[in-house]
Amino acid sequence: MNAASATWEPKIVAFLCHWCSYAGADLAGISRLQYPPNVRVVRVPCSGAVNPIYILKALQRGADGVLVSGCHPGDCHYLAGNLVARRKFALLKRLLEQVGIEEQRVQFSWVSAAEGQKFADVIRKVVGDVKALGPAGFLSKAGRASCP
Amino acid sequence: MTANLRETAARLLAEGTVQLVLGWERGTSPLRTTPLFARAPGDAERLVYDPTCDHNLSGYLGRLKEGRVALVARPCEARALVEQVRENRIARDRVLAIGLPCSGMISRRALASRLADRVIREGRLAGDRLVVAGDGWQEEFPWAEVRDPACQGCRLPDPGIYWLAPEASAPPEGDRFARLEARSLLSPERRREEFRQAAERCISCYACRQACPLCDCAECFTDRAAPALLGPTADPSEAMLFHLVRAMHLAGRCVDCGACARACPVGVDLRHLHLALEREGAERFDHRPGVDPAARPLVGSFRPEDREEFIL
Numbered sequence: 001m002n003a004a005s006a007t008w009e010p011k012i013v014a015f016l017c018h019w020c021s022y023a024g025a026d027l028a029g030i031s032r033l034q035y036p037p038n039v040r041v042v043r044v045p046c047s048g049a050v051n052p053i054y055i056l057k058a059l060q061r062g063a064d065g066v067l068v069s070g071c072h073p074g075d076c077h078y079l080a081g082n083l084v085a086r087r088k089f090a091l092l093k094r095l096l097e098q099v100g101i102e103e104q105r106v107q108f109s110w111v112s113a114a115e116g117q118k119f120a121d122v123i124r125k126v127v128g129d130v131k132a133l134g135p136a137g138f139l140s141k142a143g144r145a146s147c148p
Numbered sequence: 149m150t151a152n153l154r155e156t157a158a159r160l161l162a163e164g165t166v167q168l169v170l171g172w173e174r175g176t177s178p179l180r181t182t183p184l185f186a187r188a189p190g191d192a193e194r195l196v197y198d199p200t201c202d203h204n205l206s207g208y209l210g211r212l213k214e215g216r217v218a219l220v221a222r223p224c225e226a227r228a229l230v231e232q233v234r235e236n237r238i239a240r241d242r243v244l245a246i247g248l249p250c251s252g253m254i255s256r257r258a259l260a261s262r263l264a265d266r267v268i269r270e271g272r273l274a275g276d277r278l279v280v281a282g283d284g285w286q287e288e289f290p291w292a293e294v295r296d297p298a299c300q301g302c303r304l305p306d307p308g309i310y311w312l313a314p315e316a317s318a319p320p321e322g323d324r325f326a327r328l329e330a331r332s333l334l335s336p337e338r339r340r341e342e343f344r345q346a347a348e349r350c351i352s353c354y355a356c357r358q359a360c361p362l363c364d365c366a367e368c369f370t371d372r373a374a375p376a377l378l379g380p381t382a383d384p385s386e387a388m389l390f391h392l393v394r395a396m397h398l399a400g401r402c403v404d405c406g407a408c409a410r411a412c413p414v415g416v417d418l419r420h421l422h423l424a425l426e427r428e429g430a431e432r433f434d435h436r437p438g439v440d441p442a443a444r445p446l447v448g449s450f451r452p453e454d455r456e457e458f459i460l
Contacts, residue, residue, distance in 0.1 A: 098420060
């Protein structure tokens, strides 16, 4: 799989919080909204439960981009999980910048259970951004660039 | 200074004020020191203190069994001590910090690069010059040239938590974040290349982790078998993941003592990762590591008004 290939499609791993964004994705589906099929969803209890190593590991195992999405501030099922996550992600962004990983490879969003349309829009944006960047490859492990 | 330190340590041990004095003694090679665990007043005679004392001693505090210990502390040890107290790894009243002034530590790498392959048989610091000698040769270097780059720009606040306060030492000149300013001009490609080269050189010995006074999890994520977060291969991506996750774990905790870079056997220096996170913590979240033992942790706490312009 290389950038020159006209048929290349990015693989995006999306960590969605169970209480908001996962339900938002569900709503997008129920509402028959169209969005690119490049995203592989991993349901997590809370955006605050997303350890940065999950994100890095996804990139290592062949993801071209990662999205983490949780509840809007104030809506967290665990009260403040998303606020803790917000800090962690701000720091992770700065760290990835230092090692030259493009900003759009790892993105964050707040999507509530009522925002099916926003979920579709976010996916469209992330897939478009990563497509423009091309395959990741930098962190990926030789010979193991294959998440299904 | 050394005589004073020995006398103080011997007295503390003889009086029974502390059961252990943690300091440095001469190592077996020239310009080398090794940590000294002085348990009897007589041991205090072996204490030394000079710029070759480059281990950060605070890393030992969490595992000591002694009831009360005295720590020979430069500002680097003192800041790490603050972080350890903050994280409840050791009770503050168990440690007497014997404060010492510091004018920076030696960079063996800088020295080695100036000596090519010549072997040092003898070395000492004379005023502001470092004198080294070997078989049939002797050479002098200005101290500033062979001082650790970590120390060149040391402007770190001294937490001032000493039991015996140091005489004031002139802080070295320079801006600690200057290195990041220079890096901000590098293209992403250049940064990736730099990081890849560091990861290829890294032999995953984890000496950086072992030397770090704050990398003291009971079980490191690198050693965990279930889930195995790092694979058993020598692929550079494993080293990249290790260094990135280590930087995240030290965010808001790293006191920038430089022990990791000095401990590295293959010359990997990724301190700019920690420094970038420290600056982000300071600018964005008003967090300064190693200063306030009552501070909230940087990662794991929040303010409702934290900025979130990067979130879609």
